[in-house]
Structures are given as structure tokens and as C-alpha cells.
Amino acid sequence: MDLAADEAGNRRGSVVLQACAALLLLSLMGYVIVSVIMRAAGAPLSGVAEISGRWLMAPLVFAGIAVALARGEHLSVDALRVPAGSRAAVLVSVLRFVMLVALMALITWYGWEAAVEARAQGERGIDSGHAVWLSRFGVPLMGITCIVLAVLPVLSRRDGPMQLTDDDVSTPTQEGTR
Secondary structure (H helix, E strand, O other): OOHHHHHHHHHHHHHHHHHHHHHHHHHHHHHHHHHHHHHHOOOOOOOHHHHHHHHHHHHHHHHHHHHHHHHOOOOOOOOOOOOOOOHHHHHHHHHHHHHHHHHHHHHHHHHHHHHHHHHHHOOEOOOOOOEOHHHHHHHHHHHHHHHHHHHHHHHOOOOOOOOOOHHHOOOOOHHHHO
16 A cells, blocks of 8 residues: 555545544534433433533544544654654654553543443433443444554554554644754
């Protein structure tokens, strides 16, 4: 697969993720607005905290991370200034990648543990009394999605996994070095 096809695939995937995130955000906003109107009309909706806080908010947060990973625009802090293409730059880039995957794996693991525990306890919502333990599985599911989005570009490189190029290494902007 050539580089142009890879970039086109990443753009399409990013657009799909952005559309899902936008749909989640609009759903959350719409539900809260309807809830406020219904409460003002004297007929409050039950389960607002569960639906907005558990079913919509966690996936929305992870959707932002997933979009940034798919677009290659995740946050990084250039605390170390190393020359582009040097061994130190490659080491910093690899270390950053490993730390990102490790953090997402930790969130996924603990999210899974919390979801299994909530299921075992039969967790129910405060407002509605409905079972909400299923919503706890959203964190590990989205964590796995983020890990896959972080690892796939590295594994799909034509020159082999972890063969980083100058483009993969964070370097200061040209204006900042003059």
C-alpha cells in the first residue's frame, strides 16, 4: 500500500471518528436540553445522570483521544530538544510511543476491572434504578480502540515496525530555532 493510500485511509477513518464524536456530543446536548425543558414543565426525565454521565460522556472523552490518534495529532510535550534524525530523537519517540500505549493499557485494564466489579454487584442508577453496569464496559472498549489506533500505524509501516523516520520525531519548529 502506498503512502497516499495510507493517508487517504487515515483521513476517512478520522472523518468517521469525528462524525461519531459529533453525534455523541449532539446527543448529549439534546438530551440535557430536553431534560431541562421537561423539568421546568414539571415532568422530569428519570435516568439523566446515568445516560449523560455514563452512557455518553465516557465515550465522548475517548472519542477525542481516538480522533487525535487517527489524525496523528495527539498531544506531546517537547521537554527534550534533540537533533532530528539522531539516535536520541528516535529513542525519545519510541519512549513516547511506549508510554502512550502503556497509559492506555492501564486505563483499559482498570476500566475492565471496574466494569467486571460493577457487573458482579449489579450496579444500578441513582435516578432510575435501571441497571447501568453495562455502561462501565465503554471505558475498556474505547481504551482498546485507542491502543489499536496508536499501534496500527507503527505496524503498517512499509519499512517494518518501529523503523522511525524524521517525520516521526518531534522537532522544534524552524521559526523557534532561528
